[in-house]
Amino acid sequence: MKLGSVVRRHRGLTIGAAIVALLLLVGLGAVVYADRANTYDLDEERISFRDGAQRLDGVLAKPTRGRGPYGxxxxxxxxxxxxxxxxxxxxxxxxxxxxAGYATLSWTKPGVDGAPGNWLDQSMEDRARETEAAIAWSRSRPDVDHARVGLWGASQAGWVLPKVAARTPDVRFLIAVSPAINWLRQGRYNLLAELRAEHASAERIETEVRRSDETRRLLQEGASHERYRAALGDAADMPADRWAFARRNFAADASADLAGVRVPVLLMLAGHDVNVDVAETEAEYRRLLGGRAELTVRHYPGAAHSMVEKDIEDSRVDTWFTAVFAPRDLFAAGYLGDQRRFLAGR
Incomplete structure (x- = not known):
């Protein structure tokens, strides 16, 4: 082998090693950056409480500054x-x-991550009692200011928050994110909104509405899952436990409970919500709370139902990169700040 070829090979190995080292450094830097981006200024404590015989496991996240008690x-x-x-x-x-000086209490739904039970066995009343059990547990905590306890809830929680607020004196405020009013109207709105977004043909829309009407009829008659499957055939996409959940909750309507709310409410609505008719929600909140409870309404024109920016949510790649490297930027502009300011005013 000639000396020149040895030198060229040595240089090639050196350049290759340098590229590998550079890639490793970039990868390490990305890991460190992602770790910092997903590190939060919180003191998290694993907790458990009971709703009757049901054990619920959760997290109490407290500010790292100050000694409390915290809202x-x-x-x-x-x-x-x-x-x-x-x-x-x-x-x-x-x-x-x-x-804003507040702790946060949250828990894992029954049956999730190995927790006992099954969340699909619950009615909205069950979920309300579970929330009241969480509030009762918090009364034992000297680090909680019981004059500043409130509820945050998203989407389906719109049928839970008003129940709890209307009958639990501990609740001093509500933050309602993308809530609906009526279960069946919400379902029909969601169906049509998704079909429009898909540019479905008139024939397909007619077929889907007919199937939806049949599903409603079966729910109202208390039909079994077997009867549901027999009636809809291949279009019967709900498994047995989901059908039981729908049968248990399809009549949910927040109106009567909302009329009993007397605490400040922050209502947060998305501009690209295909799940909930935000115009109906806002109109009903204003009608039912008007003159009886302080209502603050905030709109987020660029947000989807989840309050994630629609442009981000529509791309799996953008969602992944934002969640890993800038998780606070997932949400619509103003969403986090508006909640912080609302809490500071309590």
Whole structure:
């Protein structure tokens, strides 16, 4: 082998090693940056409490500054299997609350992450009693200011918050994010909004509405899951426990409970919400709370139902990168700050 070829090979190895080292440094830097971006100014404590015989496991997240007692925001989940932090999605909110001098209490839904029970066995009344059990547990905590306890809830929690607020003196405020008023009207709005977003044909819309009408009829008749499947065939997309959940809750309507609310309410509505008719929600909140409770309404034109910016939510890549490297930027502009200012005014 000639000396020149050895030198060229050595130089090639050196350049290759340098590139590998550079990539490793960039990767390490990205890991360090992501770790810092997902580190929150919170003191989290794992807790448990009971709702009757049901054990519920959760998190109490407190400010790292000050000695308390702190105000408390009790989080009430929307639909779906959610753990205490919603896989970290709630932590930017928890941090915003902490900066306003508030702790946050949240718990894992029954049956999620190995927790006992099944959240699909619950009615909205069950979920309200569960929330009241969480508030009762908080009374034992000397680090909680019981004159500053309120509820935050998203989507399906719109049928839970007013129940609890109307009958629990401890609740001093509500933060309602993308709530609906009536279960069946919300379902029909969601169906049509999604079909329009997909530019569905008139024939498909007619077919889907007919199936929806049949599902409603079966729910109102208390039909079994077997009858539901027989009636809708391949279009019967709800498994047995989800059908039982729908049958248990389809008649939910927040109107009567909202009329009994007498505490300040922050209503937060998204501009691209295909799940909830925000115009109906705002009109009903204004009608039912007007003159009886302080109502603050905030609109987020760029947000989807989750209060994540729609442009981000529509892209899996953007969602992943933002969640990893800038999780506080997932949310619509003003969403976190508006909650912090609302809490500071309590």
């Amino acid at each position: 408390l925001v009790v989080l009430v989940h929307g639909d779906g299997p959610k753990n205490a932090t919603n896989d970290g999605f709630y932590r930017p909110q928890m941090e915003a609350y902490a900066r």
